[in-house]
Amino acid sequence: MQGASQIRLTVNRRTHVLTVGHAAADVDPADTLAHTLRHVLGLTGTKVSCDRGACGMCTVLLDGRAVLSCTLLTVECDGCSVVTVEGLVDPQTGALHPLQQSFVDHTAFQCGFCTPGILMSAKALLDENPVPTLAEVQEALAGNHCRCITHYHVLEAVQDAAGRIREAAPAGAVGTTEPSAGDAAPPVAPGTAGKTG
Amino acid sequence: MATNYRHIGKATERADARDIVTGRTRYLSDLEVPRMLYGRVLRSPHAHAHIVSIDVSAARALPGVEAVLTHADVPDWRVGTPRTVRVLDSTVRFAGDSVALVAATTEAVAERALELIEVEYEPLPAVLTMDEALAPGAPEIFPEAPGNVVSPGTPWFGPECLVNVQMGDVERGFSEADAVAEGVCGYENIPNPLPAEPPGVIAHWEEPNKATLWVSSQAAYQDKVVLFFAFGRQVDVRTIGGPCGGSFGSKLMSVQLVLQATALSRATGRPVRLVMTKEEHMAAFVLRIGSRITAKVGMKRDGTVTAVAGDWLVDTGYYSMTTQAQVAVGCGEAQLVVRSPNWDLRSTIVCTNRTASGIVRGFGGQELKCSILPVVSRAMAELDIDPFDFFKKNYVKPGDGYYWRDGQWYTYRGIDYTAAMDAGAAAFGWKERWRGWLQPSAVDGTVRTGVGVGVHGNVDIGESVSEAWVRLDPHGAAVIYSAASEHGTGQPSNLIKMVAEVLQLPLDKVTITPADSAITPFEFGPVGSRGTWAMGGASIAAAEDARRKLLERAAPILGRDPSDLDTRDGLVFPADSPENAIRWNAVIGREGSVMGEGRFDPDFTLANCMMTFVEVAVDTDTGKVDLRRVVNATDAGTIIDPPGLENQLNGSLGSAGIDSALFEETVYDHASGRVLNANMIDYKWRTFAQLPEMKNVVLETPVDSHRFHAIGVGEVATAPGPSAVLMAVSNALGMWMDEYPVTPDRVLRALGSVPARGRQGGGHAAPVSGAATDGAATDGAATDGAGSCGDGHDDRAADADR
Ligand code: FES
Ligand code: FES
Numbered sequence: 001m002q003g004a005s006q007i008r009l010t011v012n013r014r015t016h017v018l019t020v021g022h023a024a025a026d027v028d029p030a031d032t033l034a035h036t037l038r039h040v041l042g043l044t045g046t047k048v049s050c051d052r053g054a055c056g057m058c059t060v061l062l063d064g065r066a067v068l069s070c071t072l073l074t075v076e077c078d079g080c081s082v083v084t085v086e087g088l089v090d091p092q093t094g095a096l097h098p099l100q101q102s103f104v105d106h107t108a109f110q111c112g113f114c115t116p117g118i119l120m121s122a123k124a125l126l127d128e129n130p131v132p133t134l135a136e137v138q139e140a141l142a143g144n145h146c147r148c149i150t151h152y153h154v155l156e157a158v159q160d161a162a163g164r165i166r167e168a169a170p171a172g173a174v175g176t177t178e179p180s181a182g183d184a185a186p187p188v189a190p191g192t193a194g195k196t197g
Numbered sequence: 198m199a200t201n202y203r204h205i206g207k208a209t210e211r212a213d214a215r216d217i218v219t220g221r222t223r224y225l226s227d228l229e230v231p232r233m234l235y236g237r238v239l240r241s242p243h244a245h246a247h248i249v250s251i252d253v254s255a256a257r258a259l260p261g262v263e264a265v266l267t268h269a270d271v272p273d274w275r276v277g278t279p280r281t282v283r284v285l286d287s288t289v290r291f292a293g294d295s296v297a298l299v300a301a302t303t304e305a306v307a308e309r310a311l312e313l314i315e316v317e318y319e320p321l322p323a324v325l326t327m328d329e330a331l332a333p334g335a336p337e338i339f340p341e342a343p344g345n346v347v348s349p350g351t352p353w354f355g356p357e358c359l360v361n362v363q364m365g366d367v368e369r370g371f372s373e374a375d376a377v378a379e380g381v382c383g384y385e386n387i388p389n390p391l392p393a394e395p396p397g398v399i400a401h402w403e404e405p406n407k408a409t410l411w412v413s414s415q416a417a418y419q420d421k422v423v424l425f426f427a428f429g430r431q432v433d434v435r436t437i438g439g440p441c442g443g444s445f446g447s448k449l450m451s452v453q454l455v456l457q458a459t460a461l462s463r464a465t466g467r468p469v470r471l472v473m474t475k476e477e478h479m480a481a482f483v484l485r486i487g488s489r490i491t492a493k494v495g496m497k498r499d500g501t502v503t504a505v506a507g508d509w510l511v512d513t514g515y516y517s518m519t520t521q522a523q524v525a526v527g528c529g530e531a532q533l534v535v536r537s538p539n540w541d542l543r544s545t546i547v548c549t550n551r552t553a554s555g556i557v558r559g560f561g562g563q564e565l566k567c568s569i570l571p572v573v574s575r576a577m578a579e580l581d582i583d584p585f586d587f588f589k590k591n592y593v594k595p596g597d598g599y600y601w602r603d604g605q606w607y608t609y610r611g612i613d614y615t616a617a618m619d620a621g622a623a624a625f626g627w628k629e630r631w632r633g634w635l636q637p638s639a640v641d642g643t644v645r646t647g648v649g650v651g652v653h654g655n656v657d658i659g660e661s662v663s664e665a666w667v668r669l670d671p672h673g674a675a676v677i678y679s680a681a682s683e684h685g686t687g688q689p690s691n692l693i694k695m696v697a698e699v700l701q702l703p704l705d706k707v708t709i710t711p712a713d714s715a716i717t718p719f720e721f722g723p724v725g726s727r728g729t730w731a732m733g734g735a736s737i738a739a740a741e742d743a744r745r746k747l748l749e750r751a752a753p754i755l756g757r758d759p760s761d762l763d764t765r766d767g768l769v770f771p772a773d774s775p776e777n778a779i780r781w782n783a784v785i786g787r788e789g790s791v792m793g794e795g796r797f798d799p800d801f802t803l804a805n806c807m808m809t810f811v812e813v814a815v816d817t818d819t820g821k822v823d824l825r826r827v828v829n830a831t832d833a834g835t836i837i838d839p840p841g842l843e844n845q846l847n848g849s850l851g852s853a854g855i856d857s858a859l860f861e862e863t864v865y866d867h868a869s870g871r872v873l874n875a876n877m878i879d880y881k882w883r884t885f886a887q888l889p890e891m892k893n894v895v896l897e898t899p900v901d902s903h904r905f906h907a908i909g910v911g912e913v914a915t916a917p918g919p920s921a922v923l924m925a926v927s928n929a930l931g932m933w934m935d936e937y938p939v940t941p942d943r944v945l946r947a948l949g950s951v952p953a954r955g956r957q958g959g960g961h962a963a964p965v966s967g968a969a970t971d972g973a974a975t976d977g978a979a980t981d982g983a984g985s986c987g988d989g990h991d992d993r994a995a996d997a998d999r
Contacts, residue, residue, distance in 0.1 A: 028305070044227035045220015047442070049393050050475040054877035057393060085220035100218040104210055107840035110685035110848070112217035113224060113393035113442030141885040145877065147393045147443050148685050149851040150844055151885050 007078035011041060012087030020075060027074045034058045034069035037084060045085040045116050049145070056144035059117040060084050066124035068143075085116035088123065098164040099123060099157075108157035110148035118144045122158045130162060204694045204704060205905055208839050212690040212709075213440070213683055222440050225397050225413035226472050233399065234263055236461045236471035237307040239297040239314050240481055241289035244550040244870025245323035245336070248287050248316060251297060255313040261306035264464040265314070266298040271460045276427050276452045277516045278351055281339045284456045289318070290338055290515040291550050292871040293481035295453070300461040300469050323550040325870050327489065327512050330549050338515060338548045347513060347546040351521040357604030359525040362505075362532060362542040364600070367495075370504025370539030374495030378575035383489030384567035384919070385512065386862035386937050388853040389479055389880065390557045394442020396451045396482055397472030400458035407433045408459050413441050414448035415684035416722020417712040420455070427452050428459075438712030441684040445852040446724065446912070450483040450518060450555030480875035483555025484863055485853055486520055487512030488564035492542075494535075496576040500587045502537040507572075509544045509565060514553040519560075520546050525602035526657060526725075527561030532599040533654045533804055534566060535573060536591045550870055552863075557853055560725065563916040566653060567858075570920040571935055574927075578634035584924065585627050585810075588652040589618050593804055601656055601801045610901065611908070614806040614832055617896045618652070621830020624894045625810040635931045643818040646825070647929025651917030652808045657725030658908060659800035663735035664718035667696055667743045669791040671782035673767020674706045675743070677736055680720035681728075682712035686911065687841035688728045692736045694837060695905065699740035701765035718794075726805055729837060729909025730902045734797040737903050743793025750791070751784040803900065805908050807831045809849060809917040815929040817948060820941030822859060822926055824889045827918070831893075834900035834908035845914055846893040854915025856883055858922035858937050 005020045007027065018027045018040065027036055034051070037043045037060070046069060049057040053071040060069045061083040069082075088097040096104065099122055109115045118141060125132055125140035132140070137158050146154070216222040253265040271284040285295050297314050301307035324330040324338070330345035338345055350358035371377050399411040408428070412420045417438025424434045441448060458471035473482060492507030509527075513520040524544045531542065577587050592615075593599065598608045622628065630638045630648045639646040666678035677696055681689045689709045697707045710716050723732060748759040751769040755762065755777065763772045770778035785791055812826040829846045836842055850856055860881040864873045874880045899906035919937060926944070927934045936943055945951045 024303070030305070038227075043220070044223065047224070047394075048226070049395065049442075050877045052475065052876060052878075055393070055475075085218075089219060096215070096218065103218045104214040107208075107211055107214070107687075107844060109214075109217050110687075110844050111393060111441065111443040111683070112213070112222055112685070115217050116220050119218065138885045138888070144885065145393065145882060146885075147391055147445075147851050147882070148844065149848040149883070151883075151888055152847050152891060153840065153844060155885070155888075 007075060009074070009077055010081040011037065011043065012083060013091060016041065029073070029075050031074050032070050033060070033072040033074050033077055033082070036074040037069060037082070043084050043086050047113055047116055049113065056121065057114055057117040059120040059144065061120055061124055064124070064127060066121045085119055088119065098168065099126070099161040102157040102161035102164060106153050106157040106160065108150060108153040110150050114144060114146040118146065118154055122161070126162055126165060130166060132162060134159065202698055203701065204698050206836050206839065209694065209704060211687050211841070212693055224394050224440050224442050225399065225411060226394070228399060228411060230399055230401065230468040233468045233470055234300040234302060234461070234465055235304040235307050236298060236300045236458055236469045237304070237311055238295050238457065238477070239299070239311045240477070241294040241296050242292060243289060243318055243320050244292045244325065245321040245338070246289050246318040247321060248289065248296065249319050250317045252315040253297060256299060256310040259306065259310050259313060261302040262299060262310045263302070263467065264300045264461055265310065266460055266464060270464070274428050274456045276456065277518055278521055279341050279348060281341050282453060282516045284453070284460050291552055292869060293552060294515070295457065298457050298461050300465050323870055325550055325865065325867060327487070327510050327547045327549060330547050338550060342548045345548045347517045347520065347548055349521060349524070349544065349546065351525065353522060354525050355603045358521065359528045359600055359602050359604050360544055362528045362540040362600060365539030367504040367506045367539045367541045370537065371493070371495040373497070374503045375498045376576050376579040377493060377495045378572055378579060379493045380572040380575055381489065381491045382568050382571040382935050383487070384564050384937050385487040385489055386857060387484040387487050387554065388857040388861040389484055389863055390445035390447045390853045391479070391880070391882070392443025392445055392447065395473045395475055395478040396448050396454060397470065398451060398455045398458045399468055399470045400455065400462045401468040402459055402462040406431060407435070409435045409437070410455055410459070411437045411439070412451065412455065414438065414451060415441055415444045415682065416449060416720070416724060417682060418680035418714050418717065418720045419449060419722045421714045423452060424455060427456060436714045438680065438682040441682060444684050445558045446556035446560065447483055449724070452518065475877060476875050479880060480872040481552060483553050484514065485557040486523055486554040486561070486564050488568045490565070490568040490572070492569050492572040494573050494576045496580060498580050500582050500590045502535050502591065504539040505535060505537050506541040507569065509542060511544060511546045512549055512554065513546050514549055514551045516548065516553050517546060518553070519556050520554060522602070523561030525561070527565035529599060529601045530562030530653070530655060531565055531569065533593045533656070534588065534591060534652055536593070536597060551865060552872065558912045559916045560912070562653065562655065563919070566916065567920045567937065570651065571923060574924060581633065583631055585618070585622055585631065585650050588650065588808065589615055592652055592806060593654065599656070607656070607801045609802060609804060611803040612832060612898045612900055616898065617806065617830050617832040617894070618808050620894045620896060621808050621810060621828050624830070624892055625826070625828040627810060630812065635928055637929045637931065638812070644814050644816050645929040646812060646814050647925040647927070648810065648812050649921040649924030649928065650808065650810050651921035651924070652806065653913045653916035654804040654806040655726050655913050656801050656804045658727050658730050658805050659803055660725045660727055661721035661731065661799055663720050663732045663797040665720070665735040665739040665795045666718060667736065667739040667793045667795070669743050669747055669781060669785065671785040671787055671789070673702065673781050675700055675702060675740070677707065677709040677739070678717045679709055679736060680712040680714065680717040681709065681723065681732055684723065686723060686728060686845060687838055688723050688732065691729070691837045691841065692733065695733050695737050696740040699737055700744055702767065706767070723911070726909060726911030726913055728911055729907050730803065731797045733907065734903045735795045737795065738797070739793045739795030741793070742795060743791050746793060747781065747784060747791050751779065754779065754784060803902060803908065805831070805910060805913055807910060807913050807917055809855070809921050811855070811918065811921045811925050813922060813925040813929055815926055815944060817930070820944035820950070822939050822944060824855070824859060824922070826890045827855065827892070829893045829914070831910050832896040832898050833910060834902060835897050835906045836895060837905070837907055842895065842910060843893055845910055847891055849914045849918050850883055852915060855918030855922060858919035858939060860938050860940060862938055
């Protein structure tokens, strides 16, 4: 690697020009995208748990696709656009993204360490498939580890968010298909706690 | 009841919800302390060895390295019960033990420095299993543990700390029984609680003797107390807790890591961050205790237990910190589930050359019950007793007594959980699905369905001391001074709800301090399911005290007796004339505050309870066990936060809970003593794609706990499930399964579809006599002869070969 080479990385709509090198503020050629986001750009919302591509905690969007930022080298991301959990809020109003609001409303977290990664996986899913079936949500999140077992509340929150996004969008702006039959009956029963006697 | 409350029982937004979903929550590894260095630990490849020499010169010379420490350089700080484990030692006692410490300007430099350290080892014979450790003439791991048996009892629980359960006359009890079952069963797969966030600490040493420690555990103040003793009572310890990315008890065992970071900070004069990698977390941090029991149970036809006798072997790994405490609590909890006048249950704690066992939710009770209930099941089976009826009859009832962890006898004064159990059984459809012992509920080709049930409860909900202060500010706001920090259960938010309810304030007018021991009073923390009653009790008492003082000061101003006054939304008013309200600032003044104090003292007379019903489907072709349905049933007294409780109950699957019966295990290579699955691909965990149908049934019968009559669930959520799974798989297959977890390999071996490979694992149980077995004993029984145990490791090594 030649000295003084630079890379451009757009993160949450801001473009950073980063120097590749071995100094503290540089991007080392061996640095992962997760490391650069957290330790160079200070975006610690992206979490690292396994650091080996196995748990999904470090998930971010890279040019719109959900990727594991601990498995990518930052130098490979030259010219790319990254969205992290910090970039989900509306930049104009500061309002929470419907997914975030839905996670708040459903308490779709316990310790919360997995939440940023799950939110980003869910965002990638809903961007591509605004009307996912429950099975499709489960599949999209299958790489996201949650040790506290918040899965049930998360599934409810993601489906609820999908509905909110559809309602908020002008007609025809998002997928027009109706939820399929698989959507109707969750195999899981969140919200069953409560007085039954 | 709950419907009359303003906040309690309502699904309210958790206080930290917005921070979590926007990524603003700062966990330990998100913190930067000025001038901070990064620490790393060189770890041993040997399970047992002497360090002959260490050459650190090349590592010290690497630019960016600020300190390299070996056993010759570290202070004599120690952990363990007794205090056997040093910051670094000249002997390594498990594959993964600490050999040297490095602090450097970046993590990458610290990592490179580790590679430059040259170590010469003299390998020593290792004992990797309890059988090896207990064999005559076995190599000893510590001189303090002769014969590799750890001294029983912990000073924390007093001089009569429960070590055994002994009462009545077991021989007479057995002679009165209609059936006597004997067997050996173990829960020896030592699953990893595996919180998402790895263990870690930031330590800052200031001369001459002050240590400021940013910790990641659920009980920062407890860390302060434990560390004070670990530092030899010579160090002024300040702990600062923060959001914890899961603990499940385990991170309270970060003590050695904390001492190591502190030693590095002392050596460099700079703060040092030491955070484990996931591989270290899985191969060098604490696991569950291993548990194996040889037991004998006498039972009458009506489900009355006449006697329980047994030898309980507990594998603590290379050292014990809280294992004696877990034995004490386990012995207590066994008596809550199996009510018998005659007991002779004895425990032995064994040291082995593997990762230490530390704290994992369930804390001795889950392990003991997972081991002994399969033996109790044999007695039920012989007498054709439905296990649900058995648990319902035997679970502790008002007026029953038990020896608790301090060796004292207590009489239970809580609620009868029968109604919750019945509600759970109805929701599950237990009566329709239960077909008798070793009978599947359904058979569809090669897929056989079976059901099982388990129950658990804990008296430690009232353990130890909690203290809190509540400060009222003039503008109608309150601050809780408490060392409660968030670890997933919503505990700080629940304290806010309780205080807001007492003071009748909106939730956003109540905040809680950071869990900083320089700010808050003592708090033992959310352990032992004590959050709702003990911690809640202290905060409620502090809020009530503050309210009382406020009304006393308002009384002369309003010209009324304090008992005539009430407060709401930052106003004080006579209850009979709310229109004459004055603001808090008219009472407190613009300058000043009102401070209330609250305290909870230990009380071992209440218990929580959770029953778990499971349905599994076992494919006899593939050996795959599919968890289809789970119903959890409990009575929370009063629900404080419905979604939080729901989350907690769903958590029954993970963190070494139900899934520790299905697929979670730490797999050791018996030749090297190394963990073979110390990564998140080889260690199996439940994904979003594999969720059973889950239903939680929660009753609210007011408990005589505190003013909200709540008792909570907490820690016990994981405990009843694993033995229920084992029961369900046994019923599905029509033969007793005695090993955890029920992997396809074990199922196929039990079915005889694949030949037995060597001896069975440690979880092998072989009924000896009087048991209601149908002859479908495990392969292990055939191999070992009746009544003997597998050694628990050949089998794991064999698994790893696959
Ligand atoms: S931290 Fe990147 S996948 Fe686990
Ligand atoms: S909420 Fe703790 S890991 Fe998911």
